[in-house]
Amino acid sequence: MSGKNYSRREFVKQNSLAGFGAAVAMGLGPVSLANSVTRTDIPAILGGQKIRTKLWPVWPMWNPATDEEQLLKVLRSGVWSRAGVVTEFEKKWAETIGSQRCLAVVNGTNALITAMVQLGIGGGDEVLVPPYTFIASVIAILQTGAMPVFVDTDPETFQIDHDKIEARLTPRTKAIMPVHILGLPADMIKIMAIARKHNLLVVEDACQAWLAEIDHKKVGTFGNAGCFSFQNSKNIPIGEGGAIVSDDGPFIDRCYSYHNYGNPYGTLIGDVSSGTVMAGTKLRMTEYQAAIGLAQLKRLEEQTTKRNDNAAYLRSQIKKIPGILPYKFNEKVTRAAFHLFPFRYKKEEFKGLTRERFLNALSAEGIPCSSGYTPLNKMSYLENVLKTKNFKLIYPPEMLDYKKYMERNQCPLNDQLCEEAVWFEQNMLLAGKSDMDDIASAIERIHLNADKIKSQK
């Protein structure tokens, strides 16, 4: 990326002034070479001209004219701890998702922990989870004292393979945590049927899936609870923030109590005489966070539509290239969030060019990309947690044998997926259609020149 014509500061300023939509970042950078450089030319990694020198939309975005005012209003009020603005954000989010209740908390990780603890998930229980997720899903389970049990991934959808859930059930299984990873919905219709059949709780990790839908119903509203994240990289960026949604009023009341020192639901901030009813903790969202959240929410619908449109177009363009296998939706998915755009890269179709070299070549063309998650069911944190004091008190020795744990939790298709996946970030999907063409052209160019790129030392 060139910083010659525009400093980052200036760029961010202009970018945020533009606010959102097609105008963002378009034409602000140096003149695009897309029309003069073709896919048949020498790849940039071999010294050719880049397909693209234009900047991609920068994240997070904000609108100074409206957002800064909203934040300053909170500052000037002097009311900074949880109060009316947080309540307004909760109402808005519940409404947006189509849920009766919402509790805002400090982040998505603690939304998951709070929901699980208040549903009664804890020591001695097993919780089913896919290994293709962000680490927070799994550590949230561990924080409750429950044991994560991994269910293999469907490499076509990148989601939990619902057909493999029942094989992982044991008498200890208490809950399923489907993760709508990358913002693409897991099959909640099938997962809820399995949960009902075996009397299991369901906590949806929708921390990447704001406004994603199955059959026009938002993800996060299928299970007993749905959890969201508003961390800075997420599609609703607040810096930090999270939320739990549910139609179960008494459950959200308990979550509220837990997030406010265990004081009863309805206790005012600052009230020290209400009588504490549970061993809670302190996870309150601040008024500043809620103010930014409300400002960001105004753009979410339009941005989500844009991401969906661009993703569908990009998918249709790159799926023609041999060796590029874009995501597939589960049945009945009507909308995704596209926190990331994923595809599988088959090096056999690229003359054996490794994924690492492919990623380097693509980056060299001006297309940022990454390889994504590594297998979460085989990392040292698991070996270490099985040795902790609490786990030794809770579980029988055979459950704490790491070798046996690893054997029980093998996910071979996920291992392969982690070797083949390529991601584009959500902000790229906020650019224009011709920018999607740049991505496709760059991949085609690498495909055409795979031999030369491979043999270059």
Ligand SMILES: *Cc1c(COP(=O)(O)O)cnc(C)c1O
């Ligand atoms: C971001 C994320 C979380 C955790 O959210 P934080 O707000 O970062 O704590 C949990 N699960 C998934 C899938 C996420 O992407």
